[in-house]
Amino acid sequence: MANPTTARIRFGVIGAGAIGAIHMETLNKLADVAELKAVTDTYLPLAEQRATEYNIPVTHASPEALLADPELDAVVIAVPNQFHAPLTIAALEAGKHVILEKPMAIDSAKAKEIVDVQERTGKTLIIAQQMRFSGLARAVKAVIDEGKLGRIYNVKSGWIRKKGIPGWGSWFTRKELAGGGPLIDIGVHMIDLALHFMGGPRPVSVFGTTYAEFGPHKRGTGNWGTPNWEGTYDVEDLATALIKLDNGATLALDVSWAAHAADMSDEPFIHLMGSEGGISYVGNTAKFITHVDNEVVTTEIAPLDDSNERELLARHFIQSIQDGTTPISSAISGYTNNRILDAIYESSETGNQVKLNWN
Known part of the structure; x- marks a missing residue:
């Protein structure tokens, strides 16, 4: 295996779908620090197609074959949520560093298994929460870190798509493969970014409810993914929650x-x-809003730059490998997000508040 301090990091990608292709395109733009060398997918013709599109020299017949490849230092895992944990664990145990697509796992138990293996192997793992790396998000975080907000005590976060159900009937809308609907798909982004801005407090209690008013009737479909109208829709299409944090703050x-x-x-x-x-x-x-002489004053926050957020995430991951440091979108942050997701689903099922014990 190459010495990451002196050579480009050599990548393989597991999963040649739309998200996998985005990672391939990203890595090809980072030729100074990264080399894209292998790809695999359960549908081998798609992997071969991507190999041609992105000039990838090796197409492996299986994830197992790719992970056994001694010419790879790191892998990107871009597959349905159900397979995140087994493939990530196998990659870490094979000595590979990992970029893992969000959510970290299909549930918090599987996420905890990943945390345990990552800590045991010492390999670098980043969850692909790319929204943290946008120029605007970094500018907002800089304002917060300057102390201009004081104590952040209440946050409202969300993403309300009016007509955006992805791939009706595909793995996106099957609970056994995805773990849930918009809550685990886009909600995880909003939980992650909000907690990042707040300084990483831990959730201590959650009350939430989920609804499925559109998907079961094949309404509200969007353009992402390929629909399977003979398939299944058994996830939510809306979720709402109130999360209490260990510093006394609340996140809606x-x-x-x-x-x-x-x-x-x-x-x-x-x-x-x-x-x-x-x-x-x-x-x-x-x-940014504040009070000056009892008057409300509002000022625009400009992005720090127009850098591509996925490219910055990949560079941060590579730098973390080289420096031996923990990425900001770490295994623990991914596990925290999964615990919140699980608690919202549990609260919706039981109608009760769910308390989280961190002992």
């Missing part, structure tokens, strides 16, 4: 794939309220 979450939501933006949003100021982050804009 609302996400949907489909909803009759008039006058609500389709863009992801986070509204941070602090003792000294607040930030409203919606889509590609952000504003």
Whole structure:
């Protein structure tokens, strides 16, 4: 295996679907630090197609064959959620560093298994929460880190898509493969980014509810993914929750794939309220608000730059390998997100608040 401090990191990609292709395109843009050398997929013709598209020299017949390849230092895992844990564990135990697509796992028990193996092997693992790396998100975090918000005590986060159910009847809408609907798909982004802005407090209790008003009737479908109209839809299409954190703050979450939501933006949003100021982050804009001489003053927050967020995530991952440091989107952060997701689903099923023990 190459010495990561002196050579480019050599990557393989497991999963040649749409997300896998995005990672391939990203890695090919990082030729100074990365080399894309292998790909595999359960549908081998698709892997061969991607190999041609992205100039990948080796197409492996299986994930097992790819993970046994001594010419690879790291792998990207971009497969349905059900397979995140077994493939990540196998990769770590094979001595590979891992970029793992979100969510970390289909549930928190599987996420905890990944955490345990990552800690035992010492390999670098990053969860692909690329929203943390956008120029605007980094600018917002810089304002927060300067202390301009004071104590952040209340946050509202979400992503309300009005007509965006992906791949109706495919793995996206099957609970056994995906683990859930918009909550585990896009909600995990909003939980992750909100907690990142808040400084990483731990959740201590969760109350939530999920609904399925569109998907079971084949309504509200979007353009992502390939539908299978003979398939199954047994996940939610909207989720709402209130999360209490160990520092006393609260995080409210609302996400949907489909909803009759008039006058609500389709863009992801986070509204941070602090003792000294607040930030409203919606889509590609952000504003800082505070009181000066008893008057409300609002100023725009400009992105730090226009760098590609996925390229920055990959560079951060590679730098973490070289430095032996923990990525900011770490295994523990992914596990925390999974615990919140599980608690929301449990709360919806039972109608009760779910308390989380971190001992």
